[in-house]
Amino acid sequence: MLPTELLMFRVRGGVVEPKRLKPTPGNLQLAQTLIRTFEANLGKRRADLDEDLRVLAAGRPDFKVLRGMAHLLSNGSSTFETGGHAEPSLVRKKVFELAQAHPPSRLRRDLVLEQAARSLSNECPLSAEDVAAALYADLPDQQTLTAFDPPEPQALIERWDLAQAQGVLYRAYSLILTARPNEPARYKQLLKYTRFFGLMLTVEGDPVHGFTLTLDGPTSLFGGTTRYGLALSKFLPALLHVTKWDLTATLKPRRDLAWVDPKDEEWQFGLTSEDGYVSHYPEPKEHDSALESGFSERFVKLETAWKLEREVDLVPVPGGVILPDFRLAHTDGRSVLVEIVGYWRPEYLRKKFDLLRKSGRQDVIVCVSERLNLERAGVDPSDFDERLVWFKGVLNPKEVLAVAERLTAELPRP
Incomplete structure (x- = not known):
């Protein structure tokens, strides 16, 4: 994130356009110079680094770009520690x-x-x-730069670009995210990101035509909350790992800027997955948990006509969406879904089982850890008895296959 004073954007016709940098020789040289300045200050005080940066920025027309890059290097690539042997x-x-x-x-x-x-x-x-x-x-300017992980100049420019867009989202009070027709795994990935960052949203649509996610922005909640704005900004780099989406955000105009049209009541900001922003977050893992990973590893060792599939369609449900962990597909055309419920909070458990009931689906096998206190969470799984698999520690694929065979035994073959 960049502080407000380092954000660079323009507004045309009520539409916000964050500044973006091209990887020109001049911009790449600036990024390289900054990286070398940090490297030269390893083992020195932050005050010494700040002085070098001040000298570097003096008289430059692009000093805000320089300061923005320096801020990102200080907060993302550097480690500052209190030096000396005494507290x-x-x-x-x-x-x-x-x-x-x-x-x-x-x-x-x-x-x-x-x-x-x-x-x-x-x-x-x-x-x-x-x-x-x-x-x-222990004062910030007296701390020592003890470690520095230098990015490539191109990566620093990309990080600066993205930080500008993140700063714009920080002031949003509503967002509409359209996930176009896509691979099922991408939908699942997107919805998991919104849940991970604690974003509040409503979901409409289906896997065939796509989904529309309406999110509350930070300034719509009780007059605005910094924590939610930060979560929304952190969500953007994760969103970049998802393909085929469009985002429209509505923002409150900044009245502290002299050039802002006083007649503007709101601004719009749009992004798409084709805009070329690059995420600095690592690629998501194939499995969401050790439980899923272990189950998948044990399954491939079995000799069976059933195949374990990770690419699973979403199941729309009134009030939400079910994101099954796996599908079991038999060579004769039968199939069931597998949902693994591991270690989660009571609120999550109540919502999970409520959505499973609302779906009306009888082809979902629910695997539940015996370590979970469902009774304390107010969850009664008795109506899932035919489809429940209880497990301790690890989930046995043979037990899941046995339930799959029982559930599909009477189904007509395609």
Whole structure:
């Protein structure tokens, strides 16, 4: 994320357009120069780094771009730590205590530092110079750059671009996300991201025609909440791993900018999966949990006419969507869905079983960990008895296959 003063955008006809950088030789050189500046300051104080950056930005017309990139490097690629061998708060306490016993003078300062060094040397030897250095070593500008993971210049430019778009979303009060007809796994991935980042939404549509997700933005909630705005901004890099989508956000205009048209009551901001933004988040894992991964690994070792499929259609349900973990497909055309319920909060369990009931689907095998306290969560799974598989620790594929055979035994073959 970038602070508000480092965001760069323009508004044309009520539409917000974040600034984007092209990977020109000049921009790549700027990114490389910044990266080398951070590398040259390894082992030095943040104050020294800030001074180098100040000199670098002086007189440059693109100083906001430089400061934005530097902010991203400081907060995403750098590790700053308090240096020295003594706890600054303890050093300050001892020095201030000793200073009260001496009249003000240059000699007094040196004497106090030497006395403090002797007094604090019980755990490790300290000199007067060590004490002086430790006095305010925990202040941000006195911390030491202890590690730096340099990105490629191109990656830094891409990260800056995305940070501008994230900053715009931070002020949104409503968003409409359209997931176009897509692979089922992409829908599932998208909905899992919204849940992971704690976003509130309603879902309409189906896997054939696509889904429309309406999300509440941060400024629509009780006058605006920083936490939700941050979650919404963090959601964008995850969304970039999903294909075929369009996003429209409605924003409150910034009244602190002199060039803003006072007649503007709202702004619009649009994004699509084809806009070329690049995510700095790692690619999502194939499986969402060790339970799913372990089940899949054990299944492939079996000799069976059933095939375990990860690409599963979503099941629309009034009030939500069911995202089955797997499908079991038999060579003769029979199939069932598999939902694994592992370690989750009571609220999640209640919603999960409520959606399963609303779906009316009788072809969903529900695998439940015995470690879950369903009774305490207010969940009664008795109406799923025919389709329940209880497990401890690991889920046995043979038990799931046995239920699949029983459920589909009377079904006509395609």
